[in-house]
Amino acid sequence: MSHSVEIKKLDLEFGPVKVLQNLDLNINEGEFLVLLGSSGCGKSTLLNCIAGLLEVTDGQIFIKGNNVTWAEPSERGIGMVFQSYALYPQMTVRGNLSFGLKNAKVPKAEIDKRVARAAEILQIEPLLDRKPGALSGGQRQRVAIGRALVRDVDVFLFDEPLSNLDAKLRVDLRVELKRLHNQLQNTMIYVTHDQVEAMTLADRIAIMKGGKIMQLSSPDEIYNKPRNLYVADFIGSPSMNFLEGHLEGGTFKVDDMVMPMDGYEFVEAQPSDRPVVIGIRPEHVVTGELVKNLPLQYQVDIDLVEPMGSDTLVYAKLGKHPFRIRMDGQAVVKAGQTLEIGIDTSRASLFDKATEDRL
Numbered sequence: 001m002s003h004s005v006e007i008k009k010l011d012l013e014f015g016p017v018k019v020l021q022n023l024d025l026n027i028n029e030g031e032f033l034v035l036l037g038s039s040g041c042g043k044s045t046l047l048n049c050i051a052g053l054l055e056v057t058d059g060q061i062f063i064k065g066n067n068v069t070w071a072e073p074s075e076r077g078i079g080m081v082f083q084s085y086a087l088y089p090q091m092t093v094r095g096n097l098s099f100g101l102k103n104a105k106v107p108k109a110e111i112d113k114r115v116a117r118a119a120e121i122l123q124i125e126p127l128l129d130r131k132p133g134a135l136s137g138g139q140r141q142r143v144a145i146g147r148a149l150v151r152d153v154d155v156f157l158f159d160e161p162l163s164n165l166d167a168k169l170r171v172d173l174r175v176e177l178k179r180l181h182n183q184l185q186n187t188m189i190y191v192t193h194d195q196v197e198a199m200t201l202a203d204r205i206a207i208m209k210g211g212k213i214m215q216l217s218s219p220d221e222i223y224n225k226p227r228n229l230y231v232a233d234f235i236g237s238p239s240m241n242f243l244e245g246h247l248e249g250g251t252f253k254v255d256d257m258v259m260p261m262d263g264y265e266f267v268e269a270q271p272s273d274r275p276v277v278i279g280i281r282p283e284h285v286v287t288g289e290l291v292k293n294l295p296l297q298y299q300v301d302i303d304l305v306e307p308m309g310s311d312t313l314v315y316a317k318l319g320k321h322p323f324r325i326r327m328d329g330q331a332v333v334k335a336g337q338t339l340e341i342g343i344d345t346s347r348a349s350l351f352d353k354a355t356e357d358r359l
């Protein structure tokens with residue numbers, strides 16, 4: 001598969017602060033790649049380096065095989081969409097969409113054609129003669145996307161484009177963005193700190209921490225096989241339950257509890273005793289009738305119940321350890337009760353306690 005964007009040994013320093021360190025990343029042609037991480041991890045900095053808005057300290061950036069490390073933003077074949085829309089308030093939507101093309105001396109007939117096509121794709125045709133002040137946030141962001149669309153670029157860069165929108169609009173526009181990508185098949189690089197956006201939009205997610213990529217995988221792989229404790233804790237809401245214990249003779253032991261690890265690849269292949277952390281997602285805890293299908297059952301004491309409609313979150317104690325369980329929305333459980341649970345350990349994750357890497 002050919003690479004659309006290649007980043008090689010990228011360093012970026014702001015004075016003494018190393019924000020990106022020796023970062024390598026290849027983005028495939030037509031891929032939707034999401035850069036995900038908490039505030040300050042360097043994801044916007046990386047996007048700005050690709051866009052040419054920041055000068056890199058060392059390393060190289062290639063777009064479509066061309067070394068663009070020192071190229072102007074306008075020469076890189078990229079279109080960028082920001083959280084803040086960045087529209088010209090005194091111009092109409094049509095004016096905003098055509099401005100860059102006029103500057104680039106594109107013939108008027110061609111501009112009209114591209115504006116009409118972008119407006120049709122984004123369903124903003126009725127808004128073309130309005131000014132941004134007379135648009136909702138979602139409509140403004142569609143115009144901002146349209147401005148990248150008309151430029152007919154190879155790569156779209158998005159920096160938290162949905163963050164200024166209210167919750168419902170965010171979901172609507174997220175679905176539209178996915179549809180847009182399916183239709184256009186352009187390479188898209190998308191920065192967010194929202195794991196739901198990352199999981200739903202991405203072909204692959206790069207999870208960043210401290211200027212480094214902790215894991216670069218499909219959403220499915222990141223969710224089911226997080227490479228280390230950081231990724232495991234970062235993805236999932238509420239996050240995984242972690243219990244520190246020991247792997248002994250193919251079972252996980254914590255306090256006086258034993259969990260057989262049959263079906264867990266690493267344990268079956270090379271069981272070796274060592275201190276470990278087990279991670280169990282709240283949605284992988286088994287309750288109700290199905291508990292009987294598992295070899296061992298455990299009792300938890302329920303502290304608090306959060307009914308969410310579609311499901312119910314139960315905050316409990318397993319022995320002395322806090323333990324979260326996601327149950328059916330119709331589950332009838334109350335604080336103060338005990339609950340019998342089972343744990344399907346083949347779906348759990350084991351991490352080496354010292355290295356924090358997945359086993």
Ligand SMILES: Nc1ncnc2c1ncn2[C@@H]1O[C@H](COP(=O)(O)OP(=O)(O)OP(=O)(O)O)[C@@H](O)[C@H]1O
Pocket residue numbers: 014017019037038039040041042043044045046193
């Ligand atoms: N112009 C600058 N000068 C000095 N340090 C900077 C500058 N811009 C960013 N930084 C620092 O670089 C680090 C990464 O910033 P960056 O904006 O890339 O993070 P981010 O992951 O996008 O976070 P956020 O979601 O908060 O924007 C931060 O520690 C930030 O303080």
